[in-house]
Structures are given as structure tokens and as C-alpha cells.
Amino acid sequence: QKEVEQDPGPLSVPEGAIVSLNCTYSNSAFQYFMWYRQYSRKGPELLMYTYSSGNKEDGRFTAQVDKSSKYISLFIRDSQPSDSATYLCAMRGRGSYIPTFGRGTSLIVHP
Amino acid sequence: DTGVSQNPRHKITKRGQNVTFRCDPISEHNRLYWYRQTLGQGPEFLTYFQNEAQLEKSRLLSDRFSAERPKGSFSTLEIQRTEQGDSAMYLCASSKETSGGYNEQFFGPGTRLTVL
Numbered sequence: 001q002k003e004v005e006q007d008p009g010p011l012s013v014p015e016g017a018i019v020s021l022n023c024t025y026s027n028s029a030f031q032y033f034m035w036y037r038q039y040s041r042k043g044p045e046l047l048m049y050t051y052s053s054g055n056k057e058d059g060r061f062t063a064q065v066d067k068s069s070k071y072i073s074l075f076i077r078d079s080q081p082s083d084s085a086t087y088l089c090a091m092r093g094r095g096s097y098i099p100t101f102g103r104g105t106s107l108i109v110h111p
Numbered sequence: 112d113t114g115v116s117q118n119p120r121h122k123i124t125k126r127g128q129n130v131t132f133r134c135d136p137i138s139e140h141n142r143l144y145w146y147r148q149t150l151g152q153g154p155e156f157l158t159y160f161q162n163e164a165q166l167e168k169s170r171l172l173s174d175r176f177s178a179e180r181p182k183g184s185f186s187t188l189e190i191q192r193t194e195q196g197d198s199a200m201y202l203c204a205s206s207k208e209t210s211g212g213y214n215e216q217f218f219g220p221g222t223r224l225t226v227l
Binding site for chain 1: 142144151153154156166192204206214217218219223
């Protein structure tokens, strides 16, 4: 079992839909939880990070962390075709600089 | 462009050849990371530098791999005697050390290696 599990998809939704992306993890030492977006043939770019549990909102994006269930989510409201990309969750412990990534979920938003 | 740059963007080589990749981090960033990403997978950590010191290496980094950051600025990743299993995207990232809190890693566009 991998430390971080993420469904690879693809997830196909119509424009305007609410998208829910999720990851589960097994290492209870993880404290920082990140979501990256990666377009084809590009490097990942950080969308959001959350420290410990709770919610964080940034525009159309909301990140949630439930440490008791070892489950994190990213919600995208009013999805746009430009949101079509691979979304990677990543997490690390407080004393580490090195994140462990999920395999990524491919999202397709069609007009 | 003040982001992380990597060269070359693509490299095709024959099995058994040596290859070298270069990463130029964001100028004020003292930490530099190398990752490998294969198709359908997330990035996997290879090694990390703070200034010129290589502080951590993954067990993925076999003896055929070597990385340097001689003056604490750019870094090179060399793969000797390449194998077909080395075919992947090699990503570089950099971050700035701060006194506390989260240190964001900024990724470069990657070097895609194909070993024939």
C-alpha cells in the first residue's frame, strides 16, 4: 500500500460543475497538505496548502483536511475548460522538506 | 523569466550512454530538489541540496546517478550508463529557506528523457 492514494481518473465533467478530488494517506505524521495542478508536459504548480486539519478557500478552490480519517479533498466550483489538467495531492511531515505525492487525478472539463 | 529553468527540455539517448541535465533555480532560493516522474505517477523525490551541500538522497538514486550544485546556484544531474527504465520526466524545484511556516517549492518545466 502506498503512503498516499489517489484515483487517477480520468474525471470528466461539464463546464460549470463542482469537482471533488480526493486523496487518502496512511502516515499520521503528515502535517502539511498540498494540491498541485500540472498541465500536460509542464511542471507542477502549487494551488493551495493547508497545515493540519481544517478548510481553506481561495477563489473557486476549497481544500479540506480530515486528519481523523486521513482524507483530504479539493473542491473546484464553477469548473472551466482551462481547469483541465492533472491534480496532484502531496503531503509532508512538519520536520521534512520533502513531500510525498499522489499519482494525480486527470480532470477534463468539457464545454 | 525568473522561474526555475531546466535544460535540455527533451533528451533522446541510446541505452548505455551518459546524460547530464541542468537546473537553474530562482535566484534567491537556497534549496534545490530533483524529482523523477513517470507517466501516470506523481513526482518521486531523488535528492535535495541546501546551498552546495547535498543533504538527502532517496534510495531511488542508484550509483549511476549523481547530482552536484558546485556553487550553490545551478545544479546538474548526471545519469551514467542509461537504461530504458530511466526514461522519465526529471523535474527540478527550488525553495527559499524561511524561519518558520511553509516553504513553497517552485517547479521547473522538466527534462523529458527517452532511452532507446
